[in-house]
Amino acid sequence: xxxxxxxxxxxxxxxxxxxxxxxxxxxxxxxxxxxxxxxxxxxxxxxxxxxxxxxxxxxxxxxxxxxxxxxxxxxxxxxxxxxxxxxxxxxxxxxxxxxxxxxxxxxxxxxxxxxxxxxxxxxxxxxxxxxxxxxxxxxxxxxxxxxxxxxxxxxxxxxxxxxxxxxxxxxxxxxxxxxxxxxxxxxxxxxxxxxxxxxxxxxxxxxxxxxxxxxxxxxxxxxxxxxxxxxxxxxxxxxxxxxxxxxxxxxxxxxxxxxxxxxxxxxxxxxxxxxxxxxxxxxxxxxxxxxxxxxxxxxxxxxxxx
Numbered sequence: 001x002x003x004x005x006x007x008x009x010x011x012x013x014x015x016x017x018x019x020x021x022x023x024x025x026x027x028x029x030x031x032x033x034x035x036x037x038x039x040x041x042x043x044x045x046x047x048x049x050x051x052x053x054x055x056x057x058x059x060x061x062x063x064x065x066x067x068x069x070x071x072x073x074x075x076x077x078x079x080x081x082x083x084x085x086x087x088x089x090x091x092x093x094x095x096x097x098x099x100x101x102x103x104x105x106x107x108x109x110x111x112x113x114x115x116x117x118x119x120x121x122x123x124x125x126x127x128x129x130x131x132x133x134x135x136x137x138x139x140x141x142x143x144x145x146x147x148x149x150x151x152x153x154x155x156x157x158x159x160x161x162x163x164x165x166x167x168x169x170x171x172x173x174x175x176x177x178x179x180x181x182x183x184x185x186x187x188x189x190x191x192x193x194x195x196x197x198x199x200x201x202x203x204x205x206x207x208x209x210x211x212x213x214x215x216x217x218x219x220x221x222x223x224x225x226x227x228x229x230x231x232x233x234x235x236x237x238x239x240x241x242x243x244x245x246x247x248x249x250x251x252x253x254x255x256x257x258x259x260x261x262x263x264x265x266x267x268x269x270x271x272x273x274x275x276x277x278x279x280x281x282x283x284x285x286x287x288x289x290x291x292x293x294x295x296x297x298x299x300x301x302x303x304x305x306x
Contacts, residue, residue: 022046030133037133040219044131054121054131054218058225059114065226066109066188067102069233073184074098076239085239087259091181101185112192113199120203124218127211131218141220148205148224149272155201156271161282163194164266172197182236182262187229201271202228231272236262251275260284 017025023042030038047053076082077098083089093101125131135141163173176190188195206224210216235258240246246254251274261268267284270276277283281292 017046019043019046033133034135037135040135041133050125050131051118051121055118058117058120058222059109061222062113062117062225062229063106063109065229066105066233069230070102070184070187073233073237073239076237077183082239085241087238087240087256088181088263093179093181093183097179098183098185101179101183101189105185105188108188108190108192108195112195116196116199116203124207124210124216124221127207128214129207129210129216129218129221135219136217140215141217141223144206144209144216144220145224145227147209149228151205151209152201152228153270153272154276155205156198157269157276159197159201160269160271163197164269177262177265180262180265182238182259184233184237187232187236235271 019042022045023038026033026038026042026045030041033041043057044050044053047056077093078095083092086092121129121131163169172191172193176186176194178189179186190198202225206216206221234244235253235255237255238259240254240256240259244254244256246252246256253268253270253272253274257268257270257274257277261284264284267282267288268277269282274283
């Protein structure tokens with residue numbers, strides 16, 4: 001972990017030190033760092049293998065966030081008081097369905113996503129990813145994350161739309177549509193090919209960005225991944241609350257947008273933003289269908305009037 005501020009710390013360490021001993025040394029010699037930065041620096045110094053350190057931290061962070069964020073939706077599904085906010089009220093997942101889904105998703109994480117997570121560090125650092133301390137300023141992290149949301153959404157729209165082409169749907173995407181009324185855990189319930197293909201948008205967008213700009217920190221990447229997981233899980237939750245983000249950001253997709261996609265099996269292909277579906281006329285639902293019918297009728301009337 002190349003960082004000038006840690007030279008004194010490195011010199012005072014031995015291979016038998018515990019993580020907390022390393023943290024104490026980092027804190028002693030690098031008082032200018034924030035506590036999260038000290039925890040971060042101590043982790044890499046204690047591991048003494050940057051690829052392994054990033055790999056372990058990335059995998060466990062992903063699992064904790066994914067299943068931790070899904071748990072509240074499992075509880076909400078079990079409480080009738082929230083049924084008025086459920087989008088498909090007549091369809092409620094059973095505990096068995098949710099645990100079976102969780103088992104298959106965990107298997108996918110360990111067999112499909114784990115190798116990709118392990119390869120991320122050497123690939124990203126080759127292109128210029130920074131993982132030292134201090135962390136970048138909050139404004140820069142926010143800017144990068146906004147850019148990644150836009151990049152990933154474009155990738156997701158076109159590839160998701162392609163996966164609904166007959167042969168590709170049957171061979172790859174059909175498993176994700178096992179549940180016509182999705183629930184939080186189904187966000188990554190998909191075939192290995194789909195997991196890798198759509199995952200390129202999430203992981204590949206930052207790698208493309210850093211390969212061009214040489215300006216990206218791993219901490220920013222982690223915040224982006226956490227927010228992307230929250231977005232994907234919430235979009236599959238099956239609930240639309242008065243405080244859901246789409247009510248404050250009209251261009252945000254949210255659960256209402258994606259739930260229609262699972263219910264109708266077509267349209268609403270974007271992940272985060274509604275503009276691709278709106279501009280390319282692939283919106284799902286009665287309102288969008290009515291607008292298309294009205295547009296066709298208007299065109300027919302205009303043609304007859306000529």
